[in-house]
Amino acid sequence: MSYPQTNFDKTTFHGPSILKSRQAVVGLVTAKAQLKQLRETGRYDCFKLQWHPIYDDQSQWPASKSLFWDSDVGKWIEGVCYLLATEYDAELDAAVRELVDMIRSAQQDDGYLNVYFTVVEPDKRWSNIRDQHELYNAGHLIEAALAHRRYYKNDLLIEPIEKYVRLIRSVFGPGEHQKHAYPGHPEIELALLRLYSATGNQDAYDLAQYFIEERGNPTGQDGMLYYDWEEKQRGDNKYKRPDAYPVTRSHWYNQAHAPILKQESVEGHSVRAMYLLTAVADLVYHDVGGKSYAQSTQYLAALDRLWNNMVDKKMYVTGGIGAMHQWEGFGIDYFLPQSTDEGGCYSETCASIGVMMLAERLLHLDLHSRYSDIMELQLYNAVMTAMNLEGTAFTYVNQLGSSEKDKSARETWFECSCCPPNLMRLYGSLGGYLWDHGASSEGAFINVHLYTTAQVKFDVGGQKVQLAQKSNWPWEGKIEFELDSNAKVDIRLRLPAWSEGAYILEPPLSDAKVDNGYLLLPSSYTSHSKQFSLDIQGFEPRHISPHPYTNQNTLTLARGPIIYCVEDADNEWESDHFRNTVISADSPVAEFEREIAGERYIELRSSGWTRDLDSWKGKQSGSEPGAKNSSGVLGDEKELVFVPYYLRANRGGKGHMRVGLLKQ
C-alpha cells in the first residue's frame, strides 16, 4: 500500500522549482512560526492537562475554543516529522520529543487521550460525537504517530495511540452496548486505514470500515439516526443546533443525511466530505487477507458520482470548493459566486488539500488524468494561494474576488487554525504526490502525475529504479527524463486536459498509446531510451469560463496549470475590487518574465475596460438601462496586469483582487 505520507522521501527535489521552494520555506520558516504560535496560544502545553484561561470561555457551543487543540499539535508533529526527513533541525526535533512526552503523560489509564474532555468536561466524553471532534482529534494523533514512528523509528507515540484506538474500538461498533456512531468530522477513518497499513492493526481497519458503513444509517441507534439519538440523550431539543446547521436536522452538514451509498451529490462541510471520501477510496483500495473489500463496486460508484458532482458542478476555476460560508461547504449545483458581495465563496485551504488527498487515492483505483489534473489545479492555485512566499501568513478562505467586507489579505494564525499546519503536512509529504510507482508483472511502473524537477528512487525485486525529471514547470512544458534502472519499467506520463493531448516526445515512439490521459512509454521504449523528453504543448495563455449555469459571465486567464488574477498592487487605478472590469477573449495577451523572492513567474498583460454603471444610479432593478446595455457603457481601454493567483496578497496593495473578470 503506498501513501504520499509514507512514500514522499523516495522523492528528492534535486533542482530548483516552485515546489522545492515551498517545501523549503515551510521547513525553515513555517514550522517554526507555527511552533511559536503553539507556544503562545497555550496549545503547546495543553497535554500537561493544566487549566488554561481559554477553558473558562464557554461562550461557543458546541465547539469551545480549545476543542481542536489536540489536532493542531498532532498536525504540527506530523508535518515536522515529514520535514525533518528532508532537512534536520534541532529545535523542531526537540519540540517533537517534548510534545510526545507530554502526550504520553496525558493518556488516562483506560487509554483515553483528549485534552478538553480530560481537563474541562471529563463527564462529557463521547456525549456529542456529531460536533465535538473527539474522533477528529484522535485521527490527527494517529497520523502524527504514524509520521513519528516513521521518522524516529520508535514506538513512543504509536504505543499510546494504539492503546487509545483499542479504547475507541471498544466504545464504537455494532455491539449491543457500543455506540453505533461515526465521527461528525471525518478524519479518523483515513488515519485508521493508514494505521492498519502500517501496523496491521485489525481494530483500526474494522473501526474505519464500521464508521464508513454505519454513516448516515437512519435507524442505527434505537431506530434513530445516531446524531438524533445522542441529541435526545443530552436532553437537547432539535432546534438547539450549531451555527453551521442552517435549519434543524441539517445532517448533510456532516455527510450523515443518508448512507454514503445513497448520497447522490456532495454536500455539507467540504473538508469533512473530502476526508471522508479519501477514506472511502482507501477502503476500496485495501486488500485484507488477500481479499478485496466486499462492497468495492458500490462504493466505487458512489465515489465516481460524488467526485463528478463536485468537479462538474461545485468547483471553482481555481479548484476551490465550498461556496457557503455558513457551513464551510458546498452550495447547490453551479452556485459559485466569486465573492462575499456576490453571495459567497469559501474555498477553504484544507478542503483543497482534501481534494488532493482524495484525487491521489482515486489515482490508485483508476489511473485517469481527470483526477491528476484536478490535483495539480488545487496544488498550484487553491492550495498554493493560501500561504505567502515567506511562509509566515495564511488564508483560511480563498475567495476568487475580494470585497470591502472580505479583502484579499492574510493572517499569521487563526482561532481555529486547521489550515496552516495542514499546509505543513502537505508540503512536507509533497514528493509522494508527484508519482505513483511500484512493481508490475514484468518489472516496475511509474505513473507521473505532476511535473517539476525531482527524482524518485525505489527498489523492485532487489533492483534499483530511479527516474529523474527536470523542467521549468509550470512555466514551460518541456520535461527531460532520465531513467536509471536495469529493470523493465513502464512509465506513464500525464497529458493535461488543457494541452488537448498535444505533445512532442523525444525520441519519438511510433504507435504511442494514450490511456485515460496518460501517455504510456512501455519498457520496450524505456529500456532503450533511458533519456527522453516530453514537451507538453498548450502553454499559450487561454481564457476560461465557469459553466454558464453559474451565471458568472466571466473570463479568467490561465496558462498551463496556473490560474491568474488581477490585483490592485499592479493595477493601482482600481478601487472597487475589479467588480466592473471587463475583458475580451479577443484581446491579445502578452507574457513577461518576472522574479519575486528569487522565484521566477510569468506575468500576463492584456487590455480591458471598466463597465460604466452611472446610468444605473438610483434605478431599481428592472429599470430601462439594462435593456440597452446590461454591461453598461465601457470606458477607455486600459492595460491590465495579471499575476498567478498563488501570488496574490504578497506585494502590499489595498487587498483588491479578482480571478474572473466580466466577459465582453
Added chain:
Amino acid sequence: MSYPQTNFDKTTFHGPSILKSRQAVVGLVTAKAQLKQLRETGRYDCFKLQWHPIYDDQSQWPASKSLFWDSDVGKWIEGVCYLLATEYDAELDAAVRELVDMIRSAQQDDGYLNVYFTVVEPDKRWSNIRDQHELYNAGHLIEAALAHRRYYKNDLLIEPIEKYVRLIRSVFGPGEHQKHAYPGHPEIELALLRLYSATGNQDAYDLAQYFIEERGNPTGQDGMLYYDWEEKQRGDNKYKRPDAYPVTRSHWYNQAHAPILKQESVEGHSVRAMYLLTAVADLVYHDVGGKSYAQSTQYLAALDRLWNNMVDKKMYVTGGIGAMHQWEGFGIDYFLPQSTDEGGCYSETCASIGVMMLAERLLHLDLHSRYSDIMELQLYNAVMTAMNLEGTAFTYVNQLGSSEKDKSARETWFECSCCPPNLMRLYGSLGGYLWDHGASSEGAFINVHLYTTAQVKFDVGGQKVQLAQKSNWPWEGKIEFELDSNAKVDIRLRLPAWSEGAYILEPPLSDAKVDNGYLLLPSSYTSHSKQFSLDIQGFEPRHISPHPYTNQNTLTLARGPIIYCVEDADNEWESDHFRNTVISADSPVAEFEREIAGERYIELRSSGWTRDLDSWKGKQSGSEPGAKNSSGVLGDEKELVFVPYYLRANRGGKGHMRVGLLKQ
C-alpha cells in the same frame, strides 16, 4: 387621515377592467372558497376554545401549526367586510356574524383574546414575543374589528378588541413592571395606528409608538435586547432557535438587530419589514393633538434609506421582494436569482401586498411617482400572479423561474395560509389605492396613482367632488376623465417612469408642470375642462434587465406596467424551464389581442434560441468551452410566445415558466 381600508368605497369600478374582474371574483368565489377552508381546517370554530386534534401536534416549534389561526379568521372577516360593502352576500354576512359571536365569547375576563394561548398553553402567554405571534394575531383582529365596525356600524367586535388593547397596553411599555418588548412579526403597529385614527384610542397610538421606538433597543430589558432577555427567562439556550434563524441571534430576521433609526438596509423577513415600515410611515404622518410626531425627520430619513435599498438593490423586475427561502426575506444587495436552482427566489405574495401598503403610506408623506410606480408594478405582477383567474387557487411564493423542484403551480390553501386572505383584503379595498383625495387650501385635490375604469366621489366643505376615469389600462395609455364638481379641484396624474414622461393631454395645457412624476392639472384647468383625456405614451413592448450586479444576464419583456413571462403552455417544445432560452433586444416583438375567461390581454411574440450546452457535458467548471462561447452555440431561431406574468399557471402545462431569459 385617509386609508385605503376606509376610503375604498368612495370609489366605484363602474366599467370593465382587470381590477374590477379581480374584485368581483374575490367577492363571488374566493371569499366563499376560503370560508370553506376555514370550516374544514378547524379555523372557523377555533374561537369556541375547544380542543382540536391539531393542538396535539407539537412537532413544530416555536410556531405550532395553529398559531396563526386567529389571524386567518381576522383577515377573512376584514376582507369580507370590504367585499360586502361592494356586493352584499347573505352567506358571507351570516358567517361574519357567527364568527364575531364566537370571538366575543372567547375573550377572557381580563381581556385576553388568543385561541392557542387560551386553549393549549394558557401558562405561556407573552412568554415568546419574538416568535409566537400573539401580537400579530391581535393586530389582525384589530383590523378585522375596524372593517367590521365600518360595515356593520356596531361595536360588537371593536368593543372586545378595545378591551384587549387595554390589556396589551398594560403588559407592554416602558414601566418598571411592563415588558419592554415589540412584536416579532410587526403588524399590530399599523393596526393600532388605524384604530387610533378611527376611534381616538390613545392607548393604541401610544402602544404603536412604543413598539416602533423600542424596537431593536440593545439594552431595553435588564440591559439586554428584549428577545435575548425573554429567551433567558424561558431557559432557552441561544443555540436553540427557529428554523428561520440561520445562526444564533439572527435578530435581523425580525428587524430587531438595531433600532429602526440605525438600520442601514432592509433585512430579514420581508412581510415583517413591510408591515413595520408601513406603520412607521403612518406614525410619521399622524398629527396628535395638532402636533406632528416629534421624530418625524429621523424616521423619514430611515424610511427613505430602507425604501431605496429595497427598490434599488433587493427587488425583482416583477416587484417581488425576498430572495431567501429560509427566512422568507431579503438576501444581500443584488442577490436576486430567479429560481430555486439558481439559488433561490421567494417573492412572497404578502410581501408584495406589504410593499403596496407601504407605498400607499409614503405617497401621503411624499407624493412621488417612484412610490406609485412600484405600487402598480406590485399590483399587476407580483400580487396579481398569486391567484388564478377563477379565484380558487394561489401561490405563496412567486418565483421568476420554475425548476423541477419548484414548478409554477398553485394550491387551494396553505398550512400557514396568510396569503389567500391577504389577497381578499387587498382586492376588497382596492378602490382606496387608486387615488388620494381631500381638501386643499382652495378646494379639493385628487392625486391619481392608478389608472383603470373607476370613479371616486367625496365631499369637500359640503361640495360634491366626483371624478371618473375610463380606460383600457393596462393595455392602452389613453384615459378619459370626467370631473363633476363645482369646487376648485387640483388633479395630479401619475406619469409612469417607463413612459419617460411622454403624454398627450386633451385639451392641452400650456406650461404644464410635472412634479415628482405627477402632471398637475390646476383648478384653473379643471374648472374649464371637466372632460379631459390623458394619453400616456410608451406602450411599445420593451426589454428590461435587472441590475448588472445581480449577475443575471437576462432580458425580460414588459409592456406598460405589465411584466411578461414564457410558459410551456404556449411554448410546448420546452422541457427545461426555459433555463437555456436566449432572446435578443434586437428581435422584433409582435402584439396579439387575446381573451381568456372573458378578459382581454395582449400576448407578445418574438423570436429566440436555445443555448446549446452539449460542449459542457461532463466538463468541470473552468473547462475550455466557456472561453469560446459562454452562452454556448445557439440552435435554430424559433418563435416564443409571451404572456403576462399574472396569467401564468392558469392554462395547464407542465409548470415550466420564466420571466428573465438569457440575453443574446
